[in-house]
Amino acid sequence: MTSASLWRSTLLAARQAARSAARAEAAARSVTALMAAAGTGDHADAPASVAPSVAKTASTEAAPTKTGPVKTGPARPAPTKAAATAGATPKPKPKPKPKSKPVHPRTPTTAEADLPRLRPATGPSDDRGPVPQRQEGERFHFSGRCEGEDSEYEFPIEWPEDAAAVAQIEVATAGYLSIKPVTRTRDRIETHSSLVFLSSSDKRTGVRTLLTRDFTHLLVDSNGPGEWSVRLYSPDEIDELAGVMEGYGSTVLAVGPDTPVDCVAHVKSSSWSAVFLCACGRTSDAFKKCGCPVPPGVPRNPTLGAFSNGEALRTLQLPRPGVLQLQTSKPSDPWRLEIRRRTSGPQDR
Numbered sequence: 001m002t003s004a005s006l007w008r009s010t011l012l013a014a015r016q017a018a019r020s021a022a023r024a025e026a027a028a029r030s031v032t033a034l035m036a037a038a039g040t041g042d043h044a045d046a047p048a049s050v051a052p053s054v055a056k057t058a059s060t061e062a063a064p065t066k067t068g069p070v071k072t073g074p075a076r077p078a079p080t081k082a083a084a085t086a087g088a089t090p091k092p093k094p095k096p097k098p099k100s101k102p103v104h105p106r107t108p109t110t111a112e113a114d115l116p117r118l119r120p121a122t123g124p125s126d127d128r129g130p131v132p133q134r135q136e137g138e139r140f141h142f143s144g145r146c147e148g149e150d151s152e153y154e155f156p157i158e159w160p161e162d163a164a165a166v167a168q169i170e171v172a173t174a175g176y177l178s179i180k181p182v183t184r185t186r187d188r189i190e191t192h193s194s195l196v197f198l199s200s201s202d203k204r205t206g207v208r209t210l211l212t213r214d215f216t217h218l219l220v221d222s223n224g225p226g227e228w229s230v231r232l233y234s235p236d237e238i239d240e241l242a243g244v245m246e247g248y249g250s251t252v253l254a255v256g257p258d259t260p261v262d263c264v265a266h267v268k269s270s271s272w273s274a275v276f277l278c279a280c281g282r283t284s285d286a287f288k289k290c291g292c293p294v295p296p297g298v299p300r301n302p303t304l305g306a307f308s309n310g311e312a313l314r315t316l317q318l319p320r321p322g323v324l325q326l327q328t329s330k331p332s333d334p335w336r337l338e339i340r341r342r343t344s345g346p347q348d349r
């Protein structure tokens with residue numbers, strides 16, 4: 001290569017380097033001007049080449065945020081309850097309920113304390129012990145056991161010497177059991193109301209009632225295992241009604257010879273009755289037909305029976321010797337009987 005050619009190559013390289021430096025210096029001045037315009041907010045003086053980029057950035061910042069990948073970084077603390085409820089309207093506090101004051105029973109006045117009231121039964125009402133069974137040679141006592149289902153057993157009544165008899169009936173069952181009196185003669189057959197009825201829910205009960213001579217047989221109707229006992233007593237063997245007596249459940253009491261008297265019956269039961277029966281065994285509706293003498297002082301139409309529902313106070317007349325039959329709905333129903341001497345009235349004989 002000649003010296004002239006070498007000189008031209010060196011000159012061309014120098015010129016290219018100068019032009020590159022000038023372009024670099026111009027780019028640096030443009031960037032400086034752009035940064036100065038961004039700092040003052042005046043985008044009008046910025047070069048046209050960078051204006052679209054600035055406008056695009058502004059429009060991007062004004063646009064709604066789009067869902068994108070989750071950015072990593074420290075989690076924001078959850079707002080506290082106080083901060084969450086700071087702007088909410090506070091709820092009104094409930095008014096405190098007034099404290100209930102203990103209710104003390106009112107002290108009864110003297111007049112209130114003198115009113116007649118019955119004492120409720122205390123203790124277990126079904127504590128009757130085992131059902132008694134007839135002993136060999138024992139009279140006026142009938143008993144038995146039931147084993148199968150839907151069984152019936154009918155037997156004739158062996159009567160004491162008196163015209164009427166008091167029956168003490170005791171029964172127990174795991175199913176049901178009833179005892180009914182029956183009239184069975186050549187001319188008449190009739191089944192009467194149950195003297196006692198027991199279901200599996202009760203299991204054990206007993207009753208004292210009256211049997212009259214128009215009953216000839218007793219019918220035991222049962223279902224399931226059980227046992228029963230019927231013991232007959234004459235009126236001379238039972239308690240005599242005198243003075244004031246209290247008790248519970250159905251019973252039969254003897255009426256002594258010191259008659260006529262009034263009997264005040266105070267009974268509390270859902271359904272109850274108190275009826276006088278003459279010593280001859282006739283019921284109260286046949287009082288004037290039985291032929292027994294009527295002592296002086298007996299009203300023309302004596303009240304020989306009382307019937308009521310719930311607690312009630314009734315007065316009936318006991319005109320001559322016999323029995324008083326009291327029947328209640330439950331064995332625990334209380335009663336009180338008081339004997340008062342009768343004073344003659346305008347309707348008395």
